Structure formats: structure tokens, C-alpha cells
Amino acid sequence: MTESSETMAKRLADAVELRDFLRTAGTLTLADRRVLVQQALVLIEQNYVHLPLKVAMHAVHPVQRLRLLGLRLSRQTEQSMDPEWRFHQELSEIFHSVRDLHTNYLLPAPFSGKIAYLPYQIEEYFEGDAPHYVVTRVVEGFSAPGFGPGVEVTHWNGVPIERAVAVNATRFAGGNAAARHSRGLQSLTLRPLRIHVPPDEDWVVVTYVNGDGISRELREKWRITENVPPFVDADELSTAAMAQGLDLGTDEIGRAVKMLYVPEAVTARESVDVADLTTEPAAPGADVPTSMPAVFRARSVDTASGTYGHIRVFTFNVNDPEGFVLEFVRLIGLLPQNGLIVDVRGNGGGHIFASEFLLQTLTPHPISPEPTQFIATPLNLRICAQHKNNPTGQIDLTPWCRSMEQALETAAVYSGGFTITPLDGANAIGQQYHGPVVLITDARCYSATDIFAAGFQDHRIGPVLGVDDNTGAGGANVWTHELLKTLLELPEPNPDTPYRPLPGQANMRVSIRRTLRVHDLAGTPVEDLGIAPDHRHRMTRRDVLQGNTDLLERAGQLLAGQPARRLDAEIAAASGELTLRSRLVDRADVYLDGRPRLSVDLTQESVTFSVPGIGVAEVVRVEGFKEGELVAARTIVR
Structure with missing residues (x-):
């Protein structure tokens, strides 16, 4: 067992039952709650770039709901205030109502950094148009009679599983039906407590059928443990934080899945020293060793249509986008050159530079990064003006300033559109792979991954093969409350700042700049619309239990016959x-x-x-x- 595996095993051994964990919660005062609601109102009313879109598309009014919550808190006392769980639930529901995975209320201690999990994973596959739900993995050391990978789940706490997924989907944010459904399924067994209130039930009863056709029930308690920390500090004033395009939930879940089921892929650093990195081309079916095992997995795959390269990109959430691209280039150079499958399923995004820098390696054409816009408010103009002509040496918001001033004069909703990703970086090294490329997406692709998929499609790099009807549709750059507070206090403290410290390690995130597509779809927002695939593949039982066998066959068919230059x-x-x-x-x-x-x-x-x-x-x-x-x-x- 590696050091990382031992660390992950200890985390799981230290897990506690949900009801025991909840005994440590409940430390916010009434004043703390009032601060949280007031600060949420600042972010949603004055910073949130998608507010007009969300009000129109989803018929919601988060600003009024926050005002009403604040009014109710003003009438409460320390003795009469609601239980803390109810406050967290209501504030979370207001944020979830806009169906934006960038815009979150992040719960305070003891919830921050924790995950709630059941010791098994459930995935969906189809036979024709009929969905089925099957256990695909269990945590090492967990066992139950007749239970394991391959058993089909029929009921969840007595509710037919398909209906249980649909009901759960309504509780979690997602800009389109595919995204909500995907997150509804995922959250049945795994929930980051940083962004979701704890489960209502102490335990779950699943009804399942295994190969012998006998129906059984399994009762299992929710357990709470510390999650693997991210590589990027989104509160720190850095390029990585400023260029953040990340679904925090998917990123948290991705790290938790590795901890629970693939602990050998967990690393404490973004890149690690790998002494035996090979320079030999990949053998069929074998993984190519990588210095970024939490980010990439590259291998050669045999299909009926030929032998092709397959590279999973698990996340764009890195601090060093140039190093990220160089490792990608090294890996694809060791894969077959007659066709490449780039697989970004489940990638919640991260550094927008990393996603848009990657596009150049797959096409001979110049890359046009996506332009972004602020919503035109006096507070956003103050932030931009404070960082005009790069006074801090770390961020320059000059391009947006003049258009923001004009927008406030003319009552325009948005500033002009300017790119976050530098044009020279997006075209610095050019094409590195000359064979045909196919991109695989799903409804958990979000934010910087949406941007990557949009750029892939807009630059006509190759066909997009989706296992869902759409990507997650997260089209924005996201900043945290702490980062916004820091920006308005630099280069010197600002006594008129509307941002106040948040209590109890709580935090908030908000979509600050919306992204727009380029070329044929120039000006089309990514948010809520997402990227529809060119081809659709429904996951099969062989896919979820045997390493995506049919999915890769379909990708191979799309690559076959295309010129390998x-x-x-x-x-x-x-x-x-x-x-x-x-x-x-x-x-x-x-x-x-x-x-x-x-x-x-x-x-x-x-x-x-x-x-x-x-x-x-x-x-x-x-x-x-x-x-x-x-x-x-x-x-x-x-």
C-alpha cells in the first residue's frame, strides 16, 4: 500500500456516523446569521452576472427571498431563532434556486471540508430507452450478502429508484434537465457538506437484485469523513483563483471518489516526481505513467475500428496551466497517432487558462478564447476601477472599465466582452497532435470544461460524443466572497467596502463574468444552454461495469476513416x-x-x-x- 493509500485508508477508518457528527454542529449566533444573509444579498444583487437570465429562465427571485429571510431574522431573538439546520437549509435553497453550480453558499465549520458517503457507487445504464441502476463499485473492505458490483438497485428507501433519482434531482442545482438528473443520481451516495446540507436520513435502505434473481435489502448508515483538499486556493489572490471556472461540487466529489475507490491516484501535490516516466509508446490497454495522476490517465485502447489513444482529463483545477498542457502533450505523444479520444466526463472545470490553452494542441487553426462580461453594477465598476492598469501586479481589469462606465450611463445590462485567457498563451505552442480527435462529454462537464467543449466544437476540431443530452452548462468565471473582499481592499484598505468577514469559516461563491461562444455561435452564452453533442451514446451495462467498452467502440467508429495526418x-x-x-x-x-x-x-x-x-x-x-x-x-x- 502506498503512503497515499495509507492516508486515505486512515481517513475512512476515522469516519463517524452522521448523527454523531451533527452533534458538533450549531454554533452560529443570530448576528452571524444576519451577516451571512446580508452578504449573500450583496453578492446576488450586485455581483451576480446571471441574475437577469435566471429570473427569466427559472422564474425565481433570490433577491426578494434573501430580503424576506433577513426580515425574519430581524424579528428573532437568540431564544426564538430557528434551529441552525433550518437556517442552512433555507439559505442553501435560495442559492440552489438559481440552478447555478458556480453560485453557492458554502457551509461553515464543522461542515467545511467534509463529505457524507455511503460505501458504494450507483450508476445508470440503458437497455433501449429503459434506464437501469447498478452498483459499480464498493469501498474496499465493505461487504454484504449478495451485494457488490453488478447488482441492480430497484428501490431507494422504498421508493422506485428512477423516481427517487428524479425527486433528488429537484433538490440540487443544475442548469438543464440532464445536469439535474446526473447530480440527482450522484448525490444519492455522496454529498460534499461544504455545499450541501447533510442528508435528512441517518441511514438508507436499498432494495437490490443480484444474479440469482433474489430481491434483498441493505440498510447502511451515512458516514462523515474529511475530504481530500484541492490543489488551488480559490480565496487567494492568484491567477488561478482569478481565472477559476469550477463546479465546486463536482470537484469535491471527484476528489472523494478517488479517495474512496482509487486511493492510489490521490496526490498531495499538483504534480509529483515520477522517476520511471517512460518515453516508449503505450502498449495496448496499458496506462502511460504520468506526473499528474490526479489529473490525467492516458492509454492505448483496442477497438473493432482500430487502436487509438484515450486520455481522461479529470480536472482543469491546477495552478500551473503551462505545466498542465506540457504533460498533456507528452502523454498524447506516446499514444497512437492515428486517432485520439479526449474524455472529459465528470470534469467540473478549474483554471480557464488550462482549458483554453489545451485547444491549440489539437488543431492547426488559431484559437479564439471566449470573451467574458460583467453585469453592469456600481459595485462591479468599483472593483474594475480599483484594478485598472494593473496596480497590484497580479490582476488587470482595465479592458472592462470603459464599457462598464458606458453601460451604467446607457442602462445596458452587461459590459463589453473581453477574454480572460491571454491570446498569446492560447496559441503559444500550436498543434501537437495531427490525427483525428473525438471529444467525450457528459452532464457533469461544467465551467472550464464547458468552455473547453465549446471551444472544441466552435473551432471544429472534431466530433463531440455525449453520453448525456448536454453538458452541465456552466458558463462563467467564479470568484469567492473572500476574493471579492480582498480585491476591494487592494492596493490599500477600503473603509467603504460592502464586504464583511464571514463567520465560522463560511464562504460564498458567485458567477462574476459570463462566457460567450465564438465563431458560428458568437455571442451565445454558455450558461444554461451548454454544449449539445454532435453524437449521442447511451451508456450500456458493459460500459458501467467493463471500462466503457461500448462507448469507446462508438468513439472508434467516429475516428475510423478520418485522415491521420x-x-x-x-x-x-x-x-x-x-x-x-x-x-x-x-x-x-x-x-x-x-x-x-x-x-x-x-x-x-x-x-x-x-x-x-x-x-x-x-x-x-x-x-x-x-x-x-x-x-x-x-x-x-x-
Whole structure:
């Protein structure tokens, strides 16, 4: 057992029953509650970028609900105030009402950092149009008669399981039906207490049928333990926090799933030293060792259509987007070059730079990052003006300032749209994989992953294969209350700040800048609409129990028959000559430091020629064409 596995095993051994855990809760005073409601009102009324959209689409009024809650608290005393669980429930319901997984009330101690879990995982598969619910994993060491992976769950606390999922889905935020359904299923067995109130029941009774056809019942208590901490501190003034696009719930659950079922993938740091990183191409079915096991899993997979590369991207929640991209490039370089499956299912997002930097590696075309907008309010203008011309050296909100001033004068709802991701970073290294690519998504793809999927589709990189009807539809940059407070207090304290310290380690998050799509769908918001896949695959029993077998077969069918091009470029140090090795490319144009230098016809797979000035150029870019269409590119940065 590795050190990480031992640490995770200890966390589970230290888990306590839900009812015992709840005895430690209930420390907020009436004054604390009033502060929380007042601060929630500031965020929702003055910072929340999606407020007009949510009021229109979902017929909700969170501002009025907060005012009413504040009024009720003003009439209460310490003796007459509601139980604390009821306060947490109501404030959480107000945040959940806008169906925005970026906009959360984060519960205080002792809930922060904890998860509630049952020792098994349930997933959905289909036979035709009929859904089935099956246990796919159990926590190591847990056992019950006739219970384990493969048993089908029919009832949940006496309620038919399909109905139980639907009822649970109504309690949790999600911008569309697919997202709500997915989260309703997931939260049956795993809930981050940072963003969800504890389960109502102390235990759950499931009715299940195994291979012998006998119906049995299992009663299991909810247990509470410490979750694995994230790599990124979203409250800290940093580029990673400022460019955050993350569904905290999915991220918390992703870390908890690793702790419960894949403890060997848990790492204490974003990247780890791996002494035996191979430079050999992947063997079929074998994982390629990675320095970021909590972020990537790469392997070669055999399908009936051929052998292709398959890389899971579990999260974009990293501090170093450049290092993230470099490891992705290293991994895909060791996979088959005739087709690549990029699988982002269950990825709740993270660093927006990381998601948009990744796109360039898969296409010869320049990447246009998504523009973002603030909602035009006096408070948002104050924040932007305070960080105009980059006074802190860490953040520059200058591009939004003038349009925000004009919007307040003209009663426009939003500022102008400007990118968070720097254009040069989004195109710094260019295309690295020249074979066809297919992207796999689901309804748990959110935020920076929505942005990645939108960019993949908008830049026509390849087909999008969805196991759900839509992605999670989270189209925003998210900031925490603590980060907003810090921004308004820099470069010096501001006595007029509306942000007050939150009690008891509580926090809040809010969608601060909305994202818009580019190219054919330019100006379309991502929020609530999401990214509809080009092709749909319903998960099968073989998928959920045998490593996505049918899903990967479907992805292989989409890759089969598409051209697997090649364009390698090498500059000879001595002579300065350029050698190109290509396939399915008939012309190459060479650019030195952004200026065109020459164009050559490629009549052979390998050609060598002289390029005047190539020896002193810092950036050499080769663009490959087929019958006049740009189909491949290679960038050499020296």
C-alpha cells in the first residue's frame, strides 16, 4: 500500500456516523446569521452576472427571498431563532434556486471540508430507452450478502429508484434537465457538506437484485469523513483563483471518489516526481505513467475500428496551466497517432487558462478564447476601477472599465466582452497532435470544461460524443466572497467596502463574468444552454461495469476513416536546413517570427530545404495544406 493509500485508508477508518457528527454542529449566533444573509444579498444583487437570465429562465427571485429571510431574522431573538439546520437549509435553497453550480453558499465549520458517503457507487445504464441502476463499485473492505458490483438497485428507501433519482434531482442545482438528473443520481451516495446540507436520513435502505434473481435489502448508515483538499486556493489572490471556472461540487466529489475507490491516484501535490516516466509508446490497454495522476490517465485502447489513444482529463483545477498542457502533450505523444479520444466526463472545470490553452494542441487553426462580461453594477465598476492598469501586479481589469462606465450611463445590462485567457498563451505552442480527435462529454462537464467543449466544437476540431443530452452548462468565471473582499481592499484598505468577514469559516461563491461562444455561435452564452453533442451514446451495462467498452467502440467508429495526418519539422543546427516529414499534406508554408518566408510543394513524405533567416528566428511555424485547405501545423519555439 502506498503512503497515499495509507492516508486515505486512515481517513475512512476515522469516519463517524452522521448523527454523531451533527452533534458538533450549531454554533452560529443570530448576528452571524444576519451577516451571512446580508452578504449573500450583496453578492446576488450586485455581483451576480446571471441574475437577469435566471429570473427569466427559472422564474425565481433570490433577491426578494434573501430580503424576506433577513426580515425574519430581524424579528428573532437568540431564544426564538430557528434551529441552525433550518437556517442552512433555507439559505442553501435560495442559492440552489438559481440552478447555478458556480453560485453557492458554502457551509461553515464543522461542515467545511467534509463529505457524507455511503460505501458504494450507483450508476445508470440503458437497455433501449429503459434506464437501469447498478452498483459499480464498493469501498474496499465493505461487504454484504449478495451485494457488490453488478447488482441492480430497484428501490431507494422504498421508493422506485428512477423516481427517487428524479425527486433528488429537484433538490440540487443544475442548469438543464440532464445536469439535474446526473447530480440527482450522484448525490444519492455522496454529498460534499461544504455545499450541501447533510442528508435528512441517518441511514438508507436499498432494495437490490443480484444474479440469482433474489430481491434483498441493505440498510447502511451515512458516514462523515474529511475530504481530500484541492490543489488551488480559490480565496487567494492568484491567477488561478482569478481565472477559476469550477463546479465546486463536482470537484469535491471527484476528489472523494478517488479517495474512496482509487486511493492510489490521490496526490498531495499538483504534480509529483515520477522517476520511471517512460518515453516508449503505450502498449495496448496499458496506462502511460504520468506526473499528474490526479489529473490525467492516458492509454492505448483496442477497438473493432482500430487502436487509438484515450486520455481522461479529470480536472482543469491546477495552478500551473503551462505545466498542465506540457504533460498533456507528452502523454498524447506516446499514444497512437492515428486517432485520439479526449474524455472529459465528470470534469467540473478549474483554471480557464488550462482549458483554453489545451485547444491549440489539437488543431492547426488559431484559437479564439471566449470573451467574458460583467453585469453592469456600481459595485462591479468599483472593483474594475480599483484594478485598472494593473496596480497590484497580479490582476488587470482595465479592458472592462470603459464599457462598464458606458453601460451604467446607457442602462445596458452587461459590459463589453473581453477574454480572460491571454491570446498569446492560447496559441503559444500550436498543434501537437495531427490525427483525428473525438471529444467525450457528459452532464457533469461544467465551467472550464464547458468552455473547453465549446471551444472544441466552435473551432471544429472534431466530433463531440455525449453520453448525456448536454453538458452541465456552466458558463462563467467564479470568484469567492473572500476574493471579492480582498480585491476591494487592494492596493490599500477600503473603509467603504460592502464586504464583511464571514463567520465560522463560511464562504460564498458567485458567477462574476459570463462566457460567450465564438465563431458560428458568437455571442451565445454558455450558461444554461451548454454544449449539445454532435453524437449521442447511451451508456450500456458493459460500459458501467467493463471500462466503457461500448462507448469507446462508438468513439472508434467516429475516428475510423478520418485522415491521420502527419507534419513533423526539424531544423538542422549546423546547416539551418528545414526537414519536413508529412502525410496527407501537399503544400507547406513557412513563417519566421510571424512573417511568411516561403511555400513549398510536398511531393514526398520527407523533404529538406533551406529557409533564409531560419537560423536567427525565434518562432518557426509551418502550415500544411491539402488541396488549399489548412489541415496541419507545427510550431517550433527556440
